[in-house]
Amino acid sequence: MSVKHNNNQLKCDLAIVGGGLAGAALAMTASRMGLSVAMIEAHGIDTFPSSLPERVIALSHGSHRHLEQLGVWQDVVRAGVAPIRKVHVCEPGNRGEVGMHHGEADVEALGYVVQNAHILSAMYKAMPEDVQVLAPAQLRTLAVDVDGVRVGVRDVDGERNLYARLLVGADGTMSLVRRLCGIGSRGWDHNRFGLVASVTPKIAHHDVAHECFRPDGPLAFLPLDAGRYSLVWTLAPREASRIMALDDACFMQALEDAAGQGMQAHLGGFVEAGPRALFPFEYRVAEHFTAPRVALIGNAAHTMHPVAGQGLNLGLRDVADLSAALRSAVQGGRDIGAPVVLEEYAQKRCVDTASVTAFTEGLNAIFCADLLPVKLARGLGMAGMDRLPALRKWLLKRAAGLAQQGGAA
Ligand SMILES: Cc1cc2nc3c(=O)[nH]c(=O)nc-3n(C[C@H](O)[C@H](O)[C@H](O)COP(=O)(O)OP(=O)(O)OC[C@H]3O[C@@H](n4cnc5c(N)ncnc54)[C@H](O)[C@@H]3O)c2cc1C
Numbered sequence: 047m048s049v050k051h052n053n054n055q056l057k058c059d060l061a062i063v064g065g066g067l068a069g070a071a072l073a074m075t076a077s078r079m080g081l082s083v084a085m086i087e088a089h090g091i092d093t094f095p096s097s098l099p100e101r102v103i104a105l106s107h108g109s110h111r112h113l114e115q116l117g118v119w120q121d122v123v124r125a126g127v128a129p130i131r132k133v134h135v136c137e138p139g140n141r142g143e144v145g146m147h148h149g150e151a152d153v154e155a156l157g158y159v160v161q162n163a164h165i166l167s168a169m170y171k172a173m174p175e176d177v178q179v180l181a182p183a184q185l186r187t188l189a190v191d192v193d194g195v196r197v198g199v200r201d202v203d204g205e206r207n208l209y210a211r212l213l214v215g216a217d218g219t220m221s222l223v224r225r226l227c228g229i230g231s232r233g234w235d236h237n238r239f240g241l242v243a244s245v246t247p248k249i250a251h252h253d254v255a256h257e258c259f260r261p262d263g264p265l266a267f268l269p270l271d272a273g274r275y276s277l278v279w280t281l282a283p284r285e286a287s288r289i290m291a292l293d294d295a296c297f298m299q300a301l302e303d304a305a306g307q308g309m310q311a312h313l314g315g316f317v318e319a320g321p322r323a324l325f326p327f328e329y330r331v332a333e334h335f336t337a338p339r340v341a342l343i344g345n346a347a348h349t350m351h352p353v354a355g356q357g358l359n360l361g362l363r364d365v366a367d368l369s370a371a372l373r374s375a376v377q378g379g380r381d382i383g384a385p386v387v388l389e390e391y392a393q394k395r396c397v398d399t400a401s402v403t404a405f406t407e408g409l410n411a412i413f414c415a416d417l418l419p420v421k422l423a424r425g426l427g428m429a430g431m432d433r434l435p436a437l438r439k440w441l442l443k444r445a446a447g448l449a450q451q452g453g454a455a
Contacts, residue, residue, distance in 0.1 A: 056178065058082040058409050059211035060372075061197055063185045063223050065091065067103075067162065068344025068361040069216030071168040075369045077174040079376055084208055086199055087181040091170055094181075096163060098321045100244050100320055102276040103165070104157045104255075104268055104355035113165065115408075121168035122160055125269035131253040136308045138379035155253070157355070159276060159292065179423055180208075180383060188213065188226050188340075194383065195339045212383035213340045214368070219330055220446055221346035227337040233330035236351060238263050239286040241279040244270055245301065245320040248314035251275060257353075258309050263327075264353050267313065274320075275313075278352060279304065290427055294319050327351050329407055333403045335395050336388040341368055348399050350406045367394040 049364045060076050062069045065087030073085045087094070105113070113119040133156060173179070180201055187198035195213040199206050215223025224231065260264045263280025270276045279301070281289060281315040289300055298316040305313060335342050344361035371390040375382045 056206065056208045058084045058178065058208065058210050060084070060212050060214065061086065061195070061208050062214045062216055063197075064216035064218060064221075064344070064346065065089070065094070065170075065179065066218060066344065067165055067169070067358055068346075068365055069214070070166065070173065071112070071362060071365045072214060072216060072343060072368065073177050074169060074173060075365065076372060077177045079369070079373055081372065081376065081382065082178075084178040084180060084207075084210065086183050086185055086197075087179065087395060088184050089182055090300075091179055091181045094166065094170075096167075096232060101162045101242055101274070101323070101325075102136055102270065103162055104159050104161050104356050104380040106157055106356075106359040107153065109359045109362045110158055112366060113168075116169070116172065118165070118168035118172050121171065122164050125164035125167070126161065128159045128271050129253050130157045130159060130255045130269060131155055133255045133257065134312065135257045135259070137258065156255075159255075159270055180206075182321050185217065185222050185226075188223070189444060190227075190337075190339050192451070198241060201388060208386055210383075211339070211381060212237060212372075215340065215342045215346040216344050218345045221332075221342065223340065224332055224342055230333040231330050231344070232333065232352045233328060233349070236263075236327040236329065237283065238280050238327045239283060239324045240324055240327055240352060241277070241281055241286060241289060241324055243277050243423060244274045244320040245277050245298070245316045246274050246318040246422050247316055249312065254312070256309055256312060260303060260304065262381055265309075267309075277301070280327070290322055290324060293415075297322070331399065331403060335392045335399075337363075338385070339383040339388075341388055341391055347395070354406045356402050356406050360399060363398060364395055367391055370394075435444065 059081040060083045062073055062076075062083065065073070065085050069085060069087070073083050077083045078261055103398050110119065113122060134410060180199060184200050185197065186205070189196045194211045197208040197210065199208060210380050213223065215221050215227075247266075247267075250401045251267075252275060253269050255269060256267040260280070262282050262285070264278070265280065266278045267275040267349050268278070279289075289297065292300060296321050301319075302310060328349050329351060332342050332347045335347050343364040345357065347364060348357075348360060350357055350360075368391050371387050371394075372382050374390075374404035375384065375387045380387065
């Protein structure tokens with residue numbers, strides 16, 4: 047089925063607001079099912095991926111398979127992928143250290159580190175021609191009736207209307223779709239920023255990721271291609287502004303100081319730092335994942351602290367579950383926006399989202415707590431975990447996304 051035009055009116059089966067990683071993945075899958083799809087993205091598609099700062103994603107096994115099924119993985123590999131074969135966790139002043147190896151989880155790698163821009167470029171390149179991409183364009187209004195959703199959009203040519211049987215909000219943490227549908231959200235601002243940049247260490251990384259739990263939050267180094275690390279440094283707002291203003295030499299010195307001796311032994315200091323960017327950390331979960339003729343996916347449905355690298359992995363499982371519900375509706379000749387279809391999707395996503403957000407926020411709370419009993423338990427836990435293979439294996443499988451394989455693409 048193709049998107050029908052009538053002056054400034056478009057008619058389609060599925061309209062997706064947001065052409066980020068979650069929205070683009072759904073657009074590709076739904077179009078291949080034979081649905082007519084329109085995707086509305088606020089940024090210009092040609093320049094969007096290359097304009098993204100050097101942000102990276104640690105992909106779980108489920109997400110890796112999802113990208114293979116979309117047919118974009120080889121393109122992503124050509125652009126640069128680094129496997130994580132070992133994770134080293136430490137805390138300054140805590141004698142316990144944890145080292146987890148891919149062999150313990152019986153996998154070749156615990157995850158794969160990829161630049162967001164490379165995944166998005168590969169998806170846009172492979173986007174079926176049938177997908178009507180409106181970009182740069184902004185969602186303005188929406189009105190739901192019995193048969194579909196009328197969406198008001200503004201693009202460079204002015205205002206236009208779109209009528210779809212189902213509208214999907216893939217429009218990120220501040221989702222306008224969520225707000226226009228009256229879906230509430232709960233959560234909090236962590237009052238922390240993540241400073242991201244790539245840095246080149248003096249000692250080769252050998253595919254090892256390092257995570258150091260500091261009082262302000264985690265400092266993570268993920269192995270990247272070309273011998274670099276991708277850095278995510280959690281900072282309080284004022285400190286974030288100070289560190290952003292430093293020149294490269296002072297920045298690398300501040301990073302070495304923050305990493306402390308435990309980490310320095312593995313990294314050996316830095317010889318180069320790439321451009322820096324700041325991202326606010328927030329926890330926000332939608333109270334419902336659906337409303338009449340509307341579904342939310344990705345960060346529009348859930349945003350969490352990136353400490354365990356689970357946000358996009360969870361978002362791609364939304365895409366997989368929504369696609370499965372749409373496929374069974376298409377095969378059964380049913381309306382894709384019918385309540386029964388949306389109910390199937392919402393039920394599947396509830397448990398996975400609750401368990402991943404609890405794990406992620408819990409991990410952050412445990413490692414950031416400054417109370418003495420928590421600190422003591424944390425020290426004992428880290429020292430003990432190195433000697434408890436079953437607990438380590440459980441943690442490893444969760445972090446690598448192997449625990450949720452059933453829900454993956
Ligand atoms: C520092 C950091 C590190 C992270 N590391 C990891 C990791 O290792 N592993 C992992 O799985 N996750 C990680 N995450 C989380 C991950 O990046 C996000 O979960 C993921 O990128 C969200 O994708 P999305 O498509 O749902 O939303 P977004 O990427 O926010 O995309 C939303 C899109 O909607 C568009 N849009 C918004 N409003 C409108 C509108 N009104 N009209 C039209 N378009 C609109 C925007 O332009 C945007 O393109 C990390 C996050 C951060 C901040």
